[in-house]
Amino acid sequence: MAAAAAEPTPAPADALVSFRGVQKTYDGAHLVVRSLDLDIRRGEFLTLLGPSGSGKTTTLMMLAGFESPTAGDILLDGKPITRTPPHKRNFGMVFQNYALFPHLTVGQNVAYPLTVRRVPKAEQASRVARALGMVRLEGLADRLPGQLSGGQQQRVALARALVFEPQLVLMDEPLGALDKQLREHMQIELKELHRQLGVTFVYVTHDQGEALTMSDRVAVFNDGEIQQLDVVDRMYEAPSNRFVAGFIGDSTVLKGTVRAADDERCGIVLTDGRVLAGVNVNGAAVGAQVDACIRPERIVLHTQPAARGNVLQASVSGAVYFGDHLRLLCAVGEGQATATVKLPLSAGAVPQAGDSVWLEFPQELTRIYL
Numbered sequence: 001m002a003a004a005a006a007e008p009t010p011a012p013a014d015a016l017v018s019f020r021g022v023q024k025t026y027d028g029a030h031l032v033v034r035s036l037d038l039d040i041r042r043g044e045f046l047t048l049l050g051p052s053g054s055g056k057t058t059t060l061m062m063l064a065g066f067e068s069p070t071a072g073d074i075l076l077d078g079k080p081i082t083r084t085p086p087h088k089r090n091f092g093m094v095f096q097n098y099a100l101f102p103h104l105t106v107g108q109n110v111a112y113p114l115t116v117r118r119v120p121k122a123e124q125a126s127r128v129a130r131a132l133g134m135v136r137l138e139g140l141a142d143r144l145p146g147q148l149s150g151g152q153q154q155r156v157a158l159a160r161a162l163v164f165e166p167q168l169v170l171m172d173e174p175l176g177a178l179d180k181q182l183r184e185h186m187q188i189e190l191k192e193l194h195r196q197l198g199v200t201f202v203y204v205t206h207d208q209g210e211a212l213t214m215s216d217r218v219a220v221f222n223d224g225e226i227q228q229l230d231v232v233d234r235m236y237e238a239p240s241n242r243f244v245a246g247f248i249g250d251s252t253v254l255k256g257t258v259r260a261a262d263d264e265r266c267g268i269v270l271t272d273g274r275v276l277a278g279v280n281v282n283g284a285a286v287g288a289q290v291d292a293c294i295r296p297e298r299i300v301l302h303t304q305p306a307a308r309g310n311v312l313q314a315s316v317s318g319a320v321y322f323g324d325h326l327r328l329l330c331a332v333g334e335g336q337a338t339a340t341v342k343l344p345l346s347a348g349a350v351p352q353a354g355d356s357v358w359l360e361f362p363q364e365l366t367r368i369y370l
Helices: 056-064 106-116 121-134 150-162 180-197 208-214 232-237 242-247
Strands: 015-025 031-041 045-049 071-076 091-095 168-172 200-205 217-222 225-231 252-261 265-270 275-280 289-294 300-302 311-321 325-331 339-344 356-360 367-369
Touching: 015 056, 015 200, 031 056, 031 200, 031 225, 045 056, 045 208, 056 091, 056 168, 056 200, 056 217, 091 150, 106 121, 106 150, 121 150, 121 180, 150 168, 150 180, 180 208, 200 208, 208 232, 217 232, 217 242, 225 232, 225 242, 242 289, 242 367, 252 275, 252 339, 265 289, 275 289, 325 356
Parallel strands: 045 200, 045 217, 091 168, 168 200, 275 367
Antiparallel strands: 015 031, 015 071, 217 225, 252 265, 252 289, 265 275, 289 367, 300 356, 311 325, 311 356, 325 339
């Protein structure tokens, strides 16, 4: 007798959307999304983050209804929407290229979702005015998109996504076409708008800085799977594996072999015989080849020999000025990548190329990955 199929995990009470066992393949052989289980909380700002081809955009397109899962179900408020067409899902959508109608005015563009929903003209006018006010575009309703800046056009696209009061707003790299300064400004505005409205936002990007700036939680994708789903501070401070540690923020990475280990900590021998200890993230056993990772701002720089443990002598090879901080580049030994130490501008005299320094790696902040 065949074994009964496992019951899907029930969605938590605060879940607005749930993916259960969702897979997607375009060629029948390669899975772009692999057995995805994901709960999107009501009212949260969730970012799907990952490199190109990781499955994040395909996941968003399946949620929007523009792509159909090969297997599994997508639930909205506990009810399947896998076969519900996009226009009946009541989701707002914002694209990177704005997707505005160039021959329609700003007001007409924003009113378009109301027109197709047959909302009365009088109500359309008030809702368009309210939506333009949300994105600070009052007084621009009669202009054409071509008369606006890129940032203003993106605001119009956002107003159009909000005007019909959707329960979910989906955004596919919406700030990717903007210059750096405007993009950073819009990140802050989007986060504030989310706070004011309380609508659920699902945002796709490959920019880890953007994800950390705006999100309540981040789902890091790679090779069709979620590598880690967490709040932003834990995602940065406690990556669950080597991929996440490398993709989120910068890290100094040293290679070694485990010489002692338990469930929480392990000690490693570097390629030149020196030893280092840190958090045993993935349960590495004695003899395993591992990477020791630490954020550049967590390394403590000493210009004199330090008596504490977990200290490596290094040689300064250079410094890079970043405007708000300095990055000191240090050679730590043969076969190792350059160690980067992040220093505030108030750090005082900076060691020069060729100087010896001692780098302290706090054990609780040094994470050992298989």
